[in-house]
Amino acid sequence: MTGEHQTLALLLFSAFVAVTLAITTWVSRNRRGSAEEFYAGGRLFTPIENGFAIAGDYLSAASFLGVTGLIALFGYDGLLYVVGFLVAWLVVLFLVAELVRNCGRFTLADVVAARMRERPVRIAAGTSSVTVSVLYLVAQMVGAGSLVALLLGGTSEVASAWTVIGVGALTVIYVSLGGMRATTWIQIVKAVLLLGGTIALTVLVLVRFHGDLDRLLLTAAERSGHGEAFLAPGLKYGGDWTARFDFISLGLALVLGTAGLPHILSRFYTVPTARAARRSVVWAVGLIGGFYLMTIVLGFGAAAVLGPDAVRGSNTAGNTAVPLLALDLGGGAGSTGGTVLFAIVAAIAFATILAVVAGITLASSASVAHDLYASLRRRGKPHSEVAVARVAAVGVGVVAIALGLLARDLNVAFLVGLAFAVAASANLPVLLYSLFWRGFTTRGAVWSVYGGLVPAVVLVVLSPVVSGSPDSLFPGVDLQYFPLQNPGLVSIPLGFLAGWLGTVTAAEVPDEAKHAETEVRSLTGAGAA
């Protein structure tokens, strides 16, 4: 890539950073430093604002870079990801959004702890939330790294490493200085930029094919070298039965994981009522659905315009398909249009990553301070809890940077699939049981968190992702005892099973009054924070 690309992309990105830092400063003036303010932004965002912010939080590098890359490389099998990502919102809307808004204050653990003995439940739910967040963060960091590698020519490992560090550091500044209020506005700005950029690219792809989607698909199929098979499922997941079960596993994880993602749950606390939470999800479904429809066009567009070889040549996992597509659509390498479009898309991708990283860092610092720290050390006042959250943001940032540097050759969408699997196994069962099961007990809650979390993490460690195959994180070691890359098919049922088992074996009598309180509060909003 030429120097012009770099300069322009860097300029645009610096502008984004400057704007967001200004937002951070602006919104944190007159800040009272209360927990309400830091974790939930004062709870006064409107549904539209929160809808855009949810879209900003959810549409990560995995969606923008990862999914389009997968579609460009594997055709229809990449499209299966976006279907799962979108349908998942029905689970959130039906079962989680309003009820969680009514019952909780800042985190997932609030909802569960309201019915149970607080300490063990908070420690369990806090641990699983932090684990999910860190996995998700790694995916974003890998996205940042591959983007920079593309921008600077692929060979500069040092630059790539420094980008990951820079993204981490900026995030920590946003989160610890601005809290939820700044983070939300950054999500909104980012969502608008991302949707704008995606619309522009989609229009350019459609113009290139004269609005003929049929020809776009046929060209993509032809250039892929797979012919018609490119437009049908099976290229990536259609081989042996291991691959097929792997896909079913991923599909389950995607559709059930969203409702357990801590940074998505925390978004519902930023609006005043359950009704506002519902309306923000409706907005988010519209924005997210529209975005994913466009990524399908972009993915097949990248296959048709660039061909899978060019995509794979730049990044084996396909993470750079969209920026390359922008370069070509703008007029090709060396042209002004190509340079400008490429730089814009690269800057948007950076902004995307930065905003998502900020959202997750905030959610996990809330889990650390509000759940773990508050349970393990009892004498903190609300103000000191916010101070802990700020420090936790730094800690989470450092861990994410370190892991992001390690995992740089994996597809971003795939990594996010792992985070979804852990969320669906560890967070969703306990959340649903707490909201809907009268007889659920403390032991059941603790067992269901660990009963989903431990298998999910252990199965990932024993899977081909970590060792035992040429594409693994540690190709030289062989610890592979579990055939599937995604653990969801096994670990999600285990999470539900463990919660049930813990409940029926507990001597503890379920507290009927606490259940009544949770049920009444969740459906009416009485006593909501």
Add this chain to the structure above:
Amino acid sequence: MQSSKGRPEPAQDAGNPRYDDPWYDALASGWGESAGAGESPPGVMPPTRREGGAGSAAADVYLEVQRSTAFQEVRRRYRRFVAPAFVAFFAWYVGYVVAATTAPELMAHPVAGSVNVAMVAGLGQFATTFLLTWAYARHARLRRDRAALELRWDTQELTRGMNGGAS
């Protein structure tokens, strides 16, 4: 609001809640869909509760609200929409995923031009998601919101009375 419900209607609906919650107004007046007399659930609390014992705990209030017909009506409406809708979209999604992995020949069957069954099914998932989102929001807005809001104020009034009006 709905004073037709044959229960004592203290000043709570008009005064205190508005003070507590600025969103109350927007909801009560802004959307204009009347729940309709036929839909409005029956009375919430036995009147005796209002003078309720000073010694009653918050737990009793929630248990009582939970047993009230008004609450059970709200819960029933919620569950009767969510349960079948959840089963339907989840089965449709799992069916889609399983079909994509186990029956690729079926999915590759052409429909029109380059569009095959798989493409139609994928876009169908988008369509059903949008449709169910709309249907859920509409159902909640028309069938649950008003009743839930009234229960909210009733419940808060009761728990407040219990604290001797302190909060």
